[in-house]
Each structure stands twice: as structure tokens, then as C-alpha cells.
Amino acid sequence: MKILFRISLLFLLIFSHVIAYAQDKTYSLADTLRGSLMSERTWWDVQRYELAFKPDFTNKSISGANEIVYRVVKQNDGEIRMQIDLQEPLLIDSIWYNGKSKLKFEHTGSVWYAHVPSQKLKTINRVKIFYHGNVHQAKRAPWDGGFIFTTDSLSRPWMTVACQGLGASVWYPNKDHQSDEPDLGASLTMTIPDTLIGVGNGRLVFKKNNNDGTVTYKYNVKNPISNYCIIPYIGKYVNFKEEYAGEKGKLDLNYWVLDYNLSKAKTYMPDQVHKMLKSFEHWFGPYPFYEDGYQLIDASHTGMEHQSAVSYGNKYKFGYLGRDMSGNGWGLKWDFIIIHESGHEWFGNNITTNDLADMWVHEGFTNYSETLFVDYIFGTQAGNEYNFGIRKGIRNDSPIIPTYGVNAQGSGDMYPKGGNMLHSIRHSLDNDELFRSILRGLNKTFYQKTVSTAQVESYISKQAGFNYAKVFDQYLRTTQIPVFEYYIKDGSVFYRYSNCVNGFNLPLILKKAGLQTLKILPSQNWQDLKLSAGQENLLEKSAIESMYYLQVKNQE
Numbered sequence: 001m002k003i004l005f006r007i008s009l010l011f012l013l014i015f016s017h018v019i020a021y022a023q024d025k026t027y028s029l030a031d032t033l034r035g036s037l038m039s040e041r042t043w044w045d046v047q048r049y050e051l052a053f054k055p056d057f058t059n060k061s062i063s064g065a066n067e068i069v070y071r072v073v074k075q076n077d078g079e080i081r082m083q084i085d086l087q088e089p090l091l092i093d094s095i096w097y098n099g100k101s102k103l104k105f106e107h108t109g110s111v112w113y114a115h116v117p118s119q120k121l122k123t124i125n126r127v128k129i130f131y132h133g134n135v136h137q138a139k140r141a142p143w144d145g146g147f148i149f150t151t152d153s154l155s156r157p158w159m160t161v162a163c164q165g166l167g168a169s170v171w172y173p174n175k176d177h178q179s180d181e182p183d184l185g186a187s188l189t190m191t192i193p194d195t196l197i198g199v200g201n202g203r204l205v206f207k208k209n210n211n212d213g214t215v216t217y218k219y220n221v222k223n224p225i226s227n228y229c230i231i232p233y234i235g236k237y238v239n240f241k242e243e244y245a246g247e248k249g250k251l252d253l254n255y256w257v258l259d260y261n262l263s264k265a266k267t268y269m270p271d272q273v274h275k276m277l278k279s280f281e282h283w284f285g286p287y288p289f290y291e292d293g294y295q296l297i298d299a300s301h302t303g304m305e306h307q308s309a310v311s312y313g314n315k316y317k318f319g320y321l322g323r324d325m326s327g328n329g330w331g332l333k334w335d336f337i338i339i340h341e342s343g344h345e346w347f348g349n350n351i352t353t354n355d356l357a358d359m360w361v362h363e364g365f366t367n368y369s370e371t372l373f374v375d376y377i378f379g380t381q382a383g384n385e386y387n388f389g390i391r392k393g394i395r396n397d398s399p400i401i402p403t404y405g406v407n408a409q410g411s412g413d414m415y416p417k418g419g420n421m422l423h424s425i426r427h428s429l430d431n432d433e434l435f436r437s438i439l440r441g442l443n444k445t446f447y448q449k450t451v452s453t454a455q456v457e458s459y460i461s462k463q464a465g466f467n468y469a470k471v472f473d474q475y476l477r478t479t480q481i482p483v484f485e486y487y488i489k490d491g492s493v494f495y496r497y498s499n500c501v502n503g504f505n506l507p508l509i510l511k512k513a514g515l516q517t518l519k520i521l522p523s524q525n526w527q528d529l530k531l532s533a534g535q536e537n538l539l540e541k542s543a544i545e546s547m548y549y550l551q552v553k554n555q556e
Contacts, residue, residue: 027406033083034167035109035356035407040083040113043074044174047124048182051230052189053137053172057157060149063088063132066173069184075121081159082127083114085164085169085176090133092173094313098126110169129173136170138162141301147171150300152258157196158235160311162304163411167202176499179354181224189218190232198235199256201230201309204291222291222307224448226352229307242270244277244294247286250291251277261316263296268316271340279376280343280369280486285440288350288448297339302335302420304497305366306342310336326389330382331373345368351446351456357404360476363381364400364418365439371419386548387423390416396479401453418548421475428548429464430509432515438463470503475549477501484522484544486506487556490534495520499551508548510538 015388046068053064068084086092087110095103095114103113116128119486138146140283145166152158153226161171167473169176187202191214199468202221207217221230237256240420244251252412253273258267273296287294292308314321314337324331347369348362367390393416402408411417426435427442438460457472474482482504486495497504510518518538541552 015047023505030109031406036405039174040081043072046180046182047071048184049186051172054191055159057149063136065130067126069126072119072121076119076190077385078118079115082116084112084114086112086131086173087170090131090135093130093132096128128485130172142304148300154237154508158300159230160233161253162301162328164228174227181226183224185221185223186225186230187220188230191216192234196234199233199237199297201307223289225307240266247281248290251287251290254295256297264316272335275337275377276342279373281435281443282376283372283439285443286347288345303341305341305348307349311339326386328385328389332385334487339373340366340370346443350443350448351444352450354450354452355404356403356407356409359409359444361453361456362399362419362421363414367419368422370461384546391420400476424548428507470501471506473501474504481551483553485516485553486539492528493527493528494528495522497522497524512538
């Protein structure tokens with residue numbers, strides 16, 4: 001599928017580089033095997049996952065099989081190893097090749113190697129992996145991740161999974177690397193007690209009563225999908241549905257809620273979903289998965305961006321569990337989880353990063369989708385105030401982009417700092433139609449692709465007609481807050497940037513009704529500009545800091 005081809009390096013060189021690079025953390029062999037594209041992964045390209053499983057609520061175990069359809073992208077004339085990821089304590093029972101021959105395999109921790117025969121270039125083959133065992137359970141989902149065996153408020157079984165970051169291999173065998181999504185989608189088949197309802201990504205293919213106290217549901221996704229987004233939901237669900245007139249035509253909306261939530265869900269969920277779709281299709285372009293529809297599903301944790309099957313656990317409250325993330329009131333006028341997690345359908349699910357280290361592309365843009373939602377529904381000033389309010393969550397504890405190739409995820413600042421960086425770039429453009437065209441262009445150019453931050457950064461600079469490379473370096477790769485220094489003397493403003501990377505060049509566009517707009521491009525050297533009448537009033541600390549993630553110091 002969307003596989004990232006990299007120059008192969010010897011394992012020793014990769015591992016040595018990782019250790020040398022990370023001064024504050026030592027990465028293990030397991031980290032490297034999970035996060036790197038070694039030869040055992042790069043010769044094959046996932047085309048499709050056909051996953052089937054059965055959970056055992058009492059014993060907290062699962063059993064099942066995943067058939068991986070793959071395309072050979074590098075010919076092998078002799079037996080070769082295929083890396084399959086499945087995390088302990090789960091165990092692989094057997095691996096079958098093209099439905100005919102049983103393969104030998106061994107494993108190192110959570111990395112399993114199947115020995116497959118010679119592979120001809122461009123051929124399509126299959127391996128079916130049977131597995132079972134007690135499964136790692138999430139303790140504080142979705143933050144720590146794992147399989148979730150819990151009960152609803154009426155003490156009835158309720159099961160799902162949350163595994164972003166930790167990896168889909170925590171509950172089923174796959175190529176657990178973000179760069180390789182299945183080109184032809186995936187299916188999820190679940191056999192569960194017939195007293196419960198099973199829901200999965202995409203559309204229901206069939207429901208079969210097994211006449212033994214169990215029922216089997218099969219769901220299918222046509223679009224490429226991240227492995228951590230393939231998720232079962234099992235509980236006492238009821239469904240209501242509608243059609244939404246979207247930018248690409250009819251979009252099927254399905255709501256799956258616990259039976260006792262049905263009445264409030266019918267009035268609450270559609271209102272928020274309609275506003276979300278209207279605003280996000282305006283800013284980002286069409287919802288990316290019309291073929292698979294959109295589902296919003298009650299979950300036992302707060303929520304996750306599972307493609308075409310967004311999990312919802314915000315207790316039907318505005319804000320985040322009733323709390324205002326901005327601190328200024330705007331965050332309590334809409335449901336944070338519905339808006340944020342749905343925003344990931346564009347950034348995270350449509351555009352997916354090759355390496356976990358570039359997760360700011362998922363989280364920074366989706367954080368900024370909150371600002372754009374507030375802007376669209378409540379007005380530009382509301383959006384500005386919301387964005388400034390969430391800035392208090394920035395810690396600057398470590399860079400947003402960490403070490404590559406070891407499944408490392410950067411600072412949580414990727415959310416509010418990423419959003420504030422994008423807000424700063426938007427203001428520096430002073431052209432919302434251009435900014436909107438960049439956002440829509442990203443989703444069109446990289447439609448259902450995996451990308452690197454370099455590709456995203458380059459695209460923005462090219463479309464903006466301005467090189468933002470040093471701006472991205474500043475906010476993504478350092479913890480420094482840039483300082484804009486200035487003073488006014490003899491009718492001119494003298495200004496520069498400090499506490500920043502060499503070459504930091506964020507343009508500042510300062511405006512106020514009745515005054516001529518002031519456009520300046522500071523550098524690390526003092527510059528000056530003659531002010532026209534009243535323009536000194538544009539150099540107001542609070543006004544500048546509300547639009548740009550900077551510290552402003554008047555040096556007079």
C-alpha cells in the first residue's frame with residue numbers, strides 16, 4: 001500500500017544512530033524493530049487485511065485470524081523472512097501461505113518472523129495468521145491503550161479497543177507501521193454473544209446467527225485505513241441513521257449508542273455532527289470516506305478517531321467532559337470529542353504520517369480544526385480567542401518531533417503548540433482564502449496517502465509563496481518561544497527576533513480598523529520602518545500575542 005521506501009541500512013548502523021541521537025532516552029531493540037522499516041518489512045506491501053476474532057469476556061482473552069493480502073515490491077529468489085507484529089502475551093498458533101502450505105516462524109518478543117518461499121515481483125500473495133491468548137488490557141484508555149473489557153451502567157458486557165501509539169499489534173497480527181496501510185481496505189468479522197451487538201468500521205456486510213449462543217458480524221472498509229483505526233465495538237447498542245447532503249453528495253450517517261442513551265442521542269449527536277461536517281468540508285474539502293460512511297459510536301473511554309467509526313465517550317456534554325479547554329467560554333459551546341475526533345478524518349485518517357514521530361501532522365492540524373470550527377460557527381474573533389486560550393496548555397518540555405525510526409511520539413505540545421503555529425502562519429498570510437486553499441489542497445494532494453512532515457512543510461511553503469522552513473523548525477524542533485523585540489523612535493519602529501533559530505522569519509501583519517496595515521518581516525538583526533499616522537497603535541503586546549505565538553517585548 002502506501003509504503004514508504006527508504007534506503008536500507010544495516011541494523012547496527014540504525015541502532016547506533018538511535019542511541020547516539022537520543023541523549024535523554026535509550027531506545028531498545030524492540031523499539032527499533034517496531035519503528036524501523038527493515039528489509040523484513042520493505043519487500044512486501046499490504047493490500048488488505050481480513051481480520052476475524054472472537055473475544056472471551058470472562059477470561060479476558062481473544063482468538064482469531066488475520067489474512068494479510070500483500071503485493072511483492074522486491075523480488076526474492078530464495079526463502080525470505082516476513083516480519084509480523086503481535087504483542088505479548090498473545091501467541092501465534094500457525095501461519096498459512098496462500099491457503100496451502102504451513103510456514104515456519106519464530107519470534108523475538110513481539111516481533112514474529114514467518115519464513116516464506118521465493119517471491120516474484122508484483123505478485124499478490126496471502127498469509128493467514130492464527131493467534132490466541134490473554135490480551136493486554138488498557139488501564140486508562142485511551143491514554144495507555146489496549147483491549148477494553150468493561151460493563152455499561154447496567155452491568156452488561158461492553159468491549160472495544162483503543163491502541164493508537166501502542167499499536168494495533170496489541171490485539172491482532174499485522175505490519176504495525178504507519179507507512180503501510182492496506183490499499184484495498186479491510187474487513188472485520190467478530191463472533192460475539194447473541195445478546196450483544198457488534199459494530200465495526202465501514203458498512204455491515206452480514207449478520208449471521210450461529211445457533212449456539214453467538215452471532216457473527218462482518219464489516220467492510222473500502223478505503224485504505226490505518227491499522228490502529230480498525231476497531232470493534234461490542235455492547236447493547238441501538239442504531240439510528242440519516243443522510244447528510246455533503247459536498248460530494250449523499251453521506252450516510254450512522255449513530256450507535258447504548259440503548260439507554262437513545263433519546264438524548266437523537267437530539268444531541270446530529271446537531272453537532274452536522275455543524276462539524278459543514279465547517280470541516282468548508283475548510284478541508286469533502287469528507288474523505290463517503291464510500292464507507294460516517295459513524296459515531298458510544299465508547300467506554302473519552303474518544304478516538306477510528307476511521308469511519310469515531311468513538312464517543314464525552315457523556316453528552318459540551319466542552320471536554322464539561323470542561324472548557326480554552327478557559328474563556330468558547331470551549332463550552334460545542335462537544336469537544338465529536339469535533340476533535342471527527343477532525344482526524346481529514347488529518348490522521350486521510351493524511352497519515354509515515355512515522356509516529358511526525359504525529360504533529362495528525363494532532364496539530366486537528367487541534368487547529370477546533371479553532372476553525374469555532375471560527376466558522378461563532379465568528380473569526382471567537383476563533384482567535386479560543387486559539388489563544390488553549391495556549392496555556394503548551395509546556396515546551398521537549399520538541400514536538402522526536403527521534404525517527406523507533407516508534408517514538410513527541411511532546412504533547414503537538415496539540416496546542418501545533419495549533420498555535422498554524423494560527424500564526426494563517427495570520428502571517430493575511431489571506432484566509434489562500435489559507436483555506438492550502439488546507440483543502442493538502443487533503444486533495446495527499447488524498448489517502450501517507451506522508452512525512454517534510455512533504456507537508458514543503459507543500460505549505462510552495463502554495464503560500466513563502467518559505468516557512470525556519471518557522472516549522474522553530475515550533476516543531478525547539479522549545480524556544482520566539483521573542484519579538486521592538487522600540488519606537490523618531491516616528492520609526494525598530495524591530496528584530498530573538499530567542500529563535502537562525503533565520504526565523506515569521507511575517508507579522510498588524511491591522512486595526514481605521515489604520516494602514518503594518519507589514520513587517522523581522523530577522524535576528526535590527527531593522528527599522530517609518531510609521532504612518534497612528535500605526536504605533538498597532539504595536540500592542542496583547543494584540544500581537546493573540547494572533548502569533550510569540551513573546552512581545554517593548555525595549556524602550
